[in-house]
Amino acid sequence: MDTAERYRRFATMEVRGHSASYETLAAQIAVDAELLALIDRLPASRRQPNLLLGAVRFLGGPVTEYRAFRAWTVAAWDRVEQTMRGRFTQTNEPGRCATLLPLLASLPQPLALIEVGASAGLCLYPDRYRYRYDGGPVLGPTDGQVLLDCRTDGTAPLPEQLPTVAWRAGIDLNPLDVNNTNDVHWLESLVWPEQHERLRRLRDAVRVAQTEPAYLVRGDLNEAVGDLIAQVPDGATAVVFHSAVLAYLPTEARESFAETVRSLPCHWISNEAPTSCHPCKTACPGPHRRTMTCSSWPWTGSRWPSPVPTANPWTGSPDPPARSSVAVARGGARGFFCLQRGGLLGARGAA
Known part of the structure; x- marks a missing residue:
């Protein structure tokens, strides 16, 4: 996936409905050849939208309007790049x-x-x-x-x-x-x-x-x-x-x-x-619009959360029968989950 597509997806699949300012910025970055060229000077693992936007805010840059954001970011790129190379996306959500x-x-x-x-x-x-x-x-x-x-x-x-x-x-x-x-x-x-x-x-x-x-x-x-x-x-x-x-x-x-x-x-x-979840990667056919929680060994559970957790829903049972099913609808996605003691989590989902 190239950098432009990465920022387009961030705008449409992650921040939409959660951050209007970030949605606007990411969508504009995705079509800004000059700024994309600067971002592409970084290793692929350092081109993340959250890392760029977090670095600009960390350094005191504006993030409410694209013209001001772009002018500040380009002028301060050396400091922005240094921060992006030295920091990680370490969102720590107690929720x-x-x-x-x-x-x-x-x-x-x-x-x-x-x-x-x-x-x-x-x-x-x-x-x-x-x-x-x-x-x-x-x-x-x-x-x-x-x-x-x-x-x-x-x-x-x-x-x-x-x-x-x-x-x-x-x-x-x-x-x-x-x-x-x-x-x-x-x-x-x-x-x-x-x-x-x-x-x-x-x-x-x-x-x-x-x-x-x-x-x-x-x-x-x-x-x-x-x-x-x-x-x-x-x-x-x-x-x-x-x-x-x-x-x-x-x-x-x-x-x-x-x-x-x-x-x-x-x-x-x-x-x-x-x-990303190794225990259920073969049991969870995709693609899914929402992430899923798989809690495994010695038993499994699941949920459909929003892209950035706050205090998210959890579905499942700590003491399920040998096999049980739970249906959950949230955020425009519907999933049918099958919980199995000591086994893998199976899931079917549709938008």
Whole structure:
């Protein structure tokens, strides 16, 4: 896929309906030969729309109108390029915990959480946040700073209590420090301009993490995950999880990671697009307009979220019969999901 098509797809498939300003900018970039030529000077892995737009905002550039955006970006390209080469797209959305919570609460307690692609580790605090599913009662600590509202579709096994976390750790190629002003500013710059509630939630979650920083290690996921499993405290249930990470890996690295995790004494929760999720890649015929969550080993679940998670719906069952089905409709897409204990997730979807 060339750079122009990448930005066209970002405009029409990812930010449409979520960020009018980014939709306009990305669509204009897709037909701007001069700006595309500058972007193409970067390695393919550094040409991502989110990375460019986040870098411009990080440096104080305008993102509300294309003419001003283009003039500023071209004039400041050296600084923009340096930022894009030195930073990663590390969106850290604590709202994903609302999707993960039913799984985490169903496992033997206490938990030792290990997040792959942890960024600043904001998803390592599911026990510190508050949750409200479908407008119901609030679950979580009364003094919690973060409230995650979540609407469920299908049969969601809503937890009655939060998981107990005995240990929390994460892996990232470039872990971010919640006590570093520049790192926090980068996280904020990755939030799309119109998502004010998401920005507030991010800032609240950062304050939670600052009181108890997680153990984050710099390294490759295939090399570091085994070392962290070896450090899990006695009596804790090891859980390896990740969200929107595998798409950034080549196929060989994904397959290697799947083999590695399956060889380790842990539970594995994979929150990925069907084309990226190794356990279900052969069972999820595409293409799909929406990403899907596959939570696997020892059991599976699924959802159809919006492109950038806030507190997204979760469908499935932590204790399903040998085979069961759930239908869910959301965001113009309809999917029929089949959950199978200890097996793969099958899905059929139509726009």
